[in-house]
Amino acid sequence: MKARDIMTSNAVVLDRNQSVRDALRIVAAHRLHDLPVVDEAGRIVGMLSTFDLLRQALPSYIVSGDLKDVAFAPDLSTVYERLEEMGKRPVSEVMTTDFERVSPETTVLEAATLLFRRGHRTHNAAVVDGEGRLVGVIGLWDILKQMDSLRDLPYGGGAR
């Protein structure tokens, strides 16, 4: 099976100029981890990843792994301040450009391997054509849905 056979082709996409706050409402409504961000021509420019947003809200010394255990620390107000500030920014400033891109011809095995290797950072890969236009999204759910009784699930990579 190829990516084109199981991808969500009418995926919800985000506008890179909308605010993070508005974009997250859409992400939440579809119960997803990340959504693709496209430009006016429909080319994929990034992925808004909830995991990556969390990374940006946390202090650098925690993200870098230099401080692994913070059980001794009180809550840190800077995290909330950073979240608040992040919400006002346009999607283009906080989206990640480090995500998997596959072609419609990529095998499902390869797509699944790429997503697995990536861990939590992004749960969806963008399916792009030769010109870089987004033609679909293939996520963990698109793969798990291949179980017989789940084929009717409404969303995989976030269908409109």
Added chain:
Amino acid sequence: MTGTTALVVATGIFVATYIAIMTEKVNRAVIAILGAAIMIFAGVQSQADAFKGIDLNTIFLLVGMMVIVAIARQSGVFQFLAIWSAKKVGGRPWPILVVLAVVTAVLSALLDNVTTVLLVAPVTMLIADALKVSAYPFLFAQIFACNIGGAATLIGDPPNILIGSAVGLSFMDFVVHLAPVTVVIFLATLLPLYLIWGRKMKVEEEDRERIMEFREADAISDRALLWKSIAVLGAVIAGFIVAHSLHLEPAIIALTGAVVLLWWSGKDFHHTFGEVEWVTIFFFVGLFMLVHGLEKAGLLGILAGQLADLTRGNLFLAGMVIMWGSAVFSALVDNIPFVAAMIPIIKGMGPSFGGDEAIRPLWWALALGACLGGNGSVIGASANLIVAGFAERAGQPIRFLPFMLLAFPLMLFSIAIASLYWWLRYA
């Protein structure tokens, strides 16, 4: 290969290797080993000769301490110390800066500097975040504290390990000759920092209270490991203190401590040995072979003769040239290869000054110059680079020139104090 040819070839290889290390384009261990290998291929010295240059006492002392620290750090004891001391001073920013600097200095004297800042700097940044103040003054003070503290003992800083091992100076020799002046220098360094930052540090009451909400006991992740680590580390340091009178070298004490803690803690062998900084170890191996080649080719003997002529057998002059020269040099380039090359040179000066005993003060001049000189710039010591890396990632980068503008004069100030001490005590 003999005579002048060997001298020219060996010097050429050494200088090229040195420049390659300074550019930092390729890993320094790779460069050092490659340079040493080329020296053997070129016929400057045989492999057997090169291996004779490797000071295994230094190598195994480093490996042993690295293993002990790799295990001990997992207990959370270092974070505990940092938070506990910050709370002891009531969460006020300047006193926190001072106590964290004290913790850094003491830990650097007993462990290696890089490990110390690796453990203390992230907690410092968390504390600064909780206080809503810039972490920069704290990190600046810690850079100075770790290099000053490291100068105090045999095991505090690689130059001291090199000197102690090559000359046969004991742990207590370093404590008696260097520790007193490092305490004075540490305190003297805090004064300008207070005038620049300390007196202006203000925090809100609620932020100060947030520091008091830190629960240092929760930083201890493994209580059993904590006690085992303290027991072994304490025994190893006690071993260093008595080693000389028992005719033991520090390396075997550190290695014994390492394997005992490894076995007692039940930690994974592969993983723990993986934490040893092999880059540093192989860098030393390469340097030792390179320096031995230079020595064999006769260059270091010539330099020793020239330095002896230049100072005309005047110990004071020789001490000052070595201390100030090492300080300026160490501020700008890695002090480890410099010290490795200086050791045979100073040894070679012995006869002109009337024997090994007569030049002993010169070793203290070299140690103080090389260790304290590391404070002169961001690239002066490995620990500085580690702290700068943290600061960079936190969006408060320690820039080369602004840092040097304050750090270099402050370093010269510490060398001035060290010179005064050295003059009063030895000249």
